[in-house]
Amino acid sequence: MAGVDLRKTTTMKIAVFSTQPYDEAYLQQANDSFKHQLVFFEQPLSASTVALAAGFSTVCVFVNDRLDATVLAEISRTGTKLIALRAAGFNNVDLKAAEAYGITVVRVPAYSPYAVAEYTVGLLLALDRKICRAWVRVREDNFTLDGLVGHDLHGKVVGVVGTGRIGSLVAKAFKLGFGCTVLATDVYHDPKVEQMGVPYVELNDLIRRADVICLHCPLTSQTRHLINTDTIALAKPGFLLINTGRGALIDTEAVVNALKSGHVGGLAMDVYEEESDLFFKDLSNEVVKDDLFQHLLTFPNVIVTGHQAFFTQEALAAIAQTTLQNVTNFQEGNVDPAKLVKAVAVTVSCK
Ligand code: NAI
16 A cells, blocks of 8 residues: 555545444445445454454544554554544554554544433433342332432532533533532533533542542543542542443452442443453353453442443444544545544553
8 A cells, every 4th residue: 555645546445343233334324425445344453353454544443442553563564544433532542653653543522422421320320229220120020129229319419520522411411400519620621511510629629529420531541540449538438430431440449349348339330441352242152251340240239331321323323424524534635633633632551
């Protein structure tokens, strides 16, 4: 591919990794108007599958493809010029290496913040009101309520970490919908959030005061293990933790210990530190060897879902449309700066 002017080709050849049936369906539908050449691979892109990308000018990846320096060196060598993320988060790409190899990285910064925000509210309600446990009981004709008592959310303190597209909607839902006291923390203070009556406070202050903590910041070297043994020690005993951001925002082992001691009153998580070995796969016929994950599943006050907060029809359609538009924009030399991911802004970890 070296020396080929991609702008003179009519379509881009795109290797789509980590393809699930719904990815293929929505991308094919959106591609009716773009006419790119899409080749779908079920496998995630990693050092062991990188040969599949040879000769594709674009690789299209999702949250658990691992684009570390080794993979980037190889795809650069075999002609890839563009990484099109079908996601907002980009912690799985070594951006410095991408820059060094002259590979452009684009993402879908916003597809449906409503999907994730609404799911976050749903997870908190399911956790606190024990909806999943109740349903299991009712299916067995057990209509007793013992052990299912929850709390009114009205009047409780909800702490929102990261008030971007998703976090600001979550803050709004809890503040205006449920009548909670909402506290926020963010490196950037959004006046619209403050106008709702949501003050910004320091992270530790938020952790000390919150009954519920929701994580909506990106995973960076600054936010990795933001919830850890030390920060949990600051929190109210029995606080609830909701993570729809990225798994490594919490030190899972520390949270498991705090669940055992009762300091964490409940955990609902849609993301997990080591999810790339588990999520989006059917492992029901296998032995899952992740002891920490298996331990989490034994707690009655833990709910885990497999990275599905984004998963609405509206979000899938928007992801497909924006991803292919990003590729066309690149082909036309017209990358939308809002979709471009650069190494300068954040230090990311590639795990
Ligand atoms: P966004 O970029 O609009 O908002 C992120 C906010 O976090 C920004 O306001 C930013 O200033 C803030 N932030 C950055 N560093 C921070 C720090 N150290 N402390 C506190 N705040 C900090 O992103 P958006 O669209 O709201 O998404 C948030 C995260 O949600 C994404 O980074 C992604 O990891 C995750 N996500 C999860 C999905 C799921 O299906 N579970 C789907 C989509 C996103």
